[in-house]
Amino acid sequence: xxxxxxxxxxxxxxxxxxxxxxxxxxxxxxxxxxxxxxxxxxxxxxxxxxxxxxxxxxxxxxxxxxxxxxxxxxxxxxxxxxxxxxxxxxxxxxxxxxxxxxxxxxxxxxxxxxxxxxxxxxxxxxxxxxxxxx
Amino acid sequence: xxxxxxxxxxxxxxxxxxxxxxxxxxxxxxxxxxxxxxxxxxxxxxxxxxxxxxxxxxxxxxxxxxxxxxxxxxxxxxxxxxxxxxxxxxxxxxxxxxxxxxxxxxxxxxxxxxxxxxxxxxxxxxxxxxxxxx
Numbered sequence: 001x002x003x004x005x006x007x008x009x010x011x012x013x014x015x016x017x018x019x020x021x022x023x024x025x026x027x028x029x030x031x032x033x034x035x036x037x038x039x040x041x042x043x044x045x046x047x048x049x050x051x052x053x054x055x056x057x058x059x060x061x062x063x064x065x066x067x068x069x070x071x072x073x074x075x076x077x078x079x080x081x082x083x084x085x086x087x088x089x090x091x092x093x094x095x096x097x098x099x100x101x102x103x104x105x106x107x108x109x110x111x112x113x114x115x116x117x118x119x120x121x122x123x124x125x126x127x128x129x130x131x132x133x134x
Numbered sequence: 135x136x137x138x139x140x141x142x143x144x145x146x147x148x149x150x151x152x153x154x155x156x157x158x159x160x161x162x163x164x165x166x167x168x169x170x171x172x173x174x175x176x177x178x179x180x181x182x183x184x185x186x187x188x189x190x191x192x193x194x195x196x197x198x199x200x201x202x203x204x205x206x207x208x209x210x211x212x213x214x215x216x217x218x219x220x221x222x223x224x225x226x227x228x229x230x231x232x233x234x235x236x237x238x239x240x241x242x243x244x245x246x247x248x249x250x251x252x253x254x255x256x257x258x259x260x261x262x263x264x265x266x267x268x
Contacts, residue, residue, distance in 0.1 A: 040216065042225050044241040044261065046264060047264065048263075049263065049264065050227050051241065078184070080176055080185070082247075082257065084218070085218070085219040085220055086218055086219055086221075087220075087245075089176075089245050091257060091259075109178065109245075111216075111243075111245060113216075122218075122223065125259045127259070127261030128262075129180075129182075130182070131265035
């Protein structure tokens with residue numbers, strides 16, 4: 001069993017992990033996410049034709065973006081963590097601001113797995129909030 | 135521990151649950167998803183300003199769509215199930231076809247939790263595959 005205090009502590013830990021990875025991401029460095037993603041990670045974003053499967057494929061994709069992403073600041077809005085044993089689901093709305101203060105709004109789901117003493121991401125899903133249909 | 139055979143069986147069960155709910159969904163009936171969603175379900179789709187939290191809010195939203203969704207056929211593409219104890223993550227690409235054979239392409243993540251002998255959805259994230267940015 002997990003106590004409410006332990007669950008709260010885990011939730012805070014995961015939100016802070018996500019925040020640290022996002023700070024690096026918004027400074028052009030994808031390694032923060034790669035370091036906390038598991039070998040069997042699966043990944044969706046709005047730019048791919050289909051799901052990306054596995055850390056080698058995600059690494060190749062993220063390395064192609066190294067140095068290309070910049071955001072001056074961002075907000076993690078209303079993060080929610082659902083804990084199920086060694087799995088945790090983090091969901092949040094996200095907004096990033098570029099140099100002209102134009103806001104980009106996103107929906108995000110991260111699923112973490114606890115294994116060998118550490119939490120790693122096994123599923124990432126980024127999508128635009130209210131995009132135009134393709 | 136879960137054997138490979140048990141994991142395969144669970145994966146098949148969850149994919150079939152999703153398929154049955156989608157068949158009803160594509161015939162205008164949202165109850166298939168509501169019946170397999172947990173009280174604490176969280177939900178993203180491309181039409182909402184922010185995450186929907188909880189079954190009452192999701193029910194209100196889905197009831198507003200009752201009878202409005204029609205698709206002649208659909209495909210669940212390359213479903214993947216990641217099992218972590220009493221949690222399971224189902225991801226797939228999805229394509230639905232209307233009467234004019236125009237395809238709508240989606241990314242989908244469902245997270246299920248096993249509790250009291252049944253699997254229920256605790257997180258749903260639907261997004262468009264390669265939409266135009268908002």
